[in-house]
Amino acid sequence: MDRPPAGSSGICKPAGNEFLKPSRTRAMTCAMNDDQKPFGSYAPNALQRAVIAAAHGSGLKRGAFRPWLSRLVNLLGAGPIDATYQGASFRLHHLASGTERGALFNPDYNLPELDFLREHAPHGGTFVDVGANVGTYAVALARHVGENGRVIAIEPHPVSSARLAFNARASQLENLSLVAAAAGDTEGELMIETDGGNLGASHISETGGTRVAAHRLLTILRDAGITRVDALKIDVEGYEDRVLTPFFREAPESLWPRAVAIEHLERKDWLHDCIKDMTGLGYGIAGKTRSNTLLVRK
Numbered sequence: 001m002d003r004p005p006a007g008s009s010g011i012c013k014p015a016g017n018e019f020l021k022p023s024r025t026r027a028m029t030c031a032m033n034d035d036q037k038p039f040g041s042y043a044p045n046a047l048q049r050a051v052i053a054a055a056h057g058s059g060l061k062r063g064a065f066r067p068w069l070s071r072l073v074n075l076l077g078a079g080p081i082d083a084t085y086q087g088a089s090f091r092l093h094h095l096a097s098g099t100e101r102g103a104l105f106n107p108d109y110n111l112p113e114l115d116f117l118r119e120h121a122p123h124g125g126t127f128v129d130v131g132a133n134v135g136t137y138a139v140a141l142a143r144h145v146g147e148n149g150r151v152i153a154i155e156p157h158p159v160s161s162a163r164l165a166f167n168a169r170a171s172q173l174e175n176l177s178l179v180a181a182a183a184g185d186t187e188g189e190l191m192i193e194t195d196g197g198n199l200g201a202s203h204i205s206e207t208g209g210t211r212v213a214a215h216r217l218l219t220i221l222r223d224a225g226i227t228r229v230d231a232l233k234i235d236v237e238g239y240e241d242r243v244l245t246p247f248f249r250e251a252p253e254s255l256w257p258r259a260v261a262i263e264h265l266e267r268k269d270w271l272h273d274c275i276k277d278m279t280g281l282g283y284g285i286a287g288k289t290r291s292n293t294l295l296v297r298k
Contacts, residue, residue, distance in 0.1 A: 039089050039170035042082040048073050052083070052105065061106035063098075070094045070101050082170075086114065086140040089170035093163065099133050113261050114140055116287070116294050117231045120259035124148040125230035128257065130183050130217065130243055131155065135164040135176075137233050142168070142176040149175055152224050156182035156192055156212040179220055181213040185242040190214040217247040221255060232257035235292075238269030245272045248281060256281075260295045264288075 044052060051073055055061045060069060073081065073094065080093045085103040092100040102109035114137065121127045123146045129138040131154065138153035145151065153168075153176055155161040161180040168176045182190045193209035221229070234240050240262055248256065260283065262275065275293055279285065283295040 039082050039091065039166075042080050042091060044073070044081050044083070045077050047076045048081065051076065052081075055105040056107050061108075063102070066098075066101040066105050069105050073104075085109075085136065086143070088139045088143055088167065088173075090134070090136075090139070090167045091163065091170065092134075097134070099136055103136050110136065112287075112289050113137075113233070113292050113294070117141060117233060117259065117261055118144045120296065121145055121149070121231040126150045126152075126226060126228055128152045128217075128221070128226075128229050128232045129154065130232065130234040131236040131263075132164055132178075133160050133235075135167045138164065138176060139167050139171055139173065141231070142173045143171065145175065147175055150224075150226065151176045152179060152220065152226065153177070154179045154181065154183050154217075154220060156180060156190070156214075157194070158210065158212075159194075177224060179215075179224075181215050181220070183217045183220060183236065183243045184214045184239065185216065185246045186214055187216060187219065188214055216250070217243050218251045218255070221251075227254065229255060229257040231259045231261075233261040233292075235263040237263075238266030240266075241270040241272045241274040244274040245277065248274075248277065256297060258297050259286075261292045262295070263291050264293050265291055 051069060055065070055069055059065075080091050081104055082089070082091050083104055084090070085107070090103060092104045094101045094104045117127065117137070118141065121141060121144065123144070125145050126149065127138070127141040127145060129141070129151065132138045133155060135153060138151050142149070142151040153164060155164055155178065158180070161178060165178055168178070182192065184190055189211055191206070191209040191211055193207070234243060236243060260278065264275065267273075275295070278295055282298050284298050285293060286296045287294040
């Protein structure tokens with residue numbers, strides 16, 4: 001297997017000290033996980049299981065109901081929930097994370113996007129997840145591509161990357177490399193600001209937040225020894241163009257992904273319309289969901 005990306009050690013450490021400047025953020029590595037108990041320690045109790053099952057089998061799994069369900073489940077037993085999502089093991093901190101609520105209460109959460117990515121990432125293939133959050137895409141695709149495949153999960157937020165590392169370990173994945181840095185249009189550092197009510201909505205900020213390392217996507221892939229990308233998903237809260245525009249300008253065509261799922265909800269914040277740019281480079285729009293545009297290279 002190719003060496004993991006610079007600043008990573010497979011799935012064991014979200015960031016080495018070289019990824020963060022000496023500051024209070026320096027200690028935010030895999031060891032900062034808020035609980036080191038083994039998977040299964042937070043298995044839902046009988047009442048929690050009943051609520052979760054009711055959500056799975058009804059319209060309550062929809063987004064509007066999930067915050068209410070999350071509060072109810074927490075009243076029945078405080079703390080995260082250890083659960084299975086897309087066949088993988090996750091510790092879901094559902095109270096302040098929309099993504100983790102979705103994975104807990106909706107077994108089909110992001111299923112159209114996952115099916116699209118799995119269709120284009122074969123067994124033994126390579127998947128890249130830019131803005132990997134806690135791993136709901138990266139961990140699921142790592143199981144799909146198998147032990148001979150590669151998954152590069154890029155997640156700068158120290159809390160999210162620690163949770164992703166835990167979920168990958170709990171799922172016994174050895175083919176997932178976690179890069180605890182931001183992808184962007186520069187080599188250096190960026191600031192990320194946390195949305196207190198939804199961890200997954202953390203975003204690049206010019207006014208303050210947590211300082212993290214930043215690398216161009218091409219740098220990350222070269223450091224990982226990646227020579228082919230079968231599928232790529234990107235969700236970086238309005239920063240997608242700053243990642244993709246320089247990548248397609250600088251990367252050899254042999255490294256362009258065969259399929260791309262790009263979140264378009266924050267398209268208004270783009271400086272360049274990278275979906276339009278990709279269609280000009282030979283990508284076709286294969287479909288759209290509420291949150292994402294799905295593109296395939298012709």
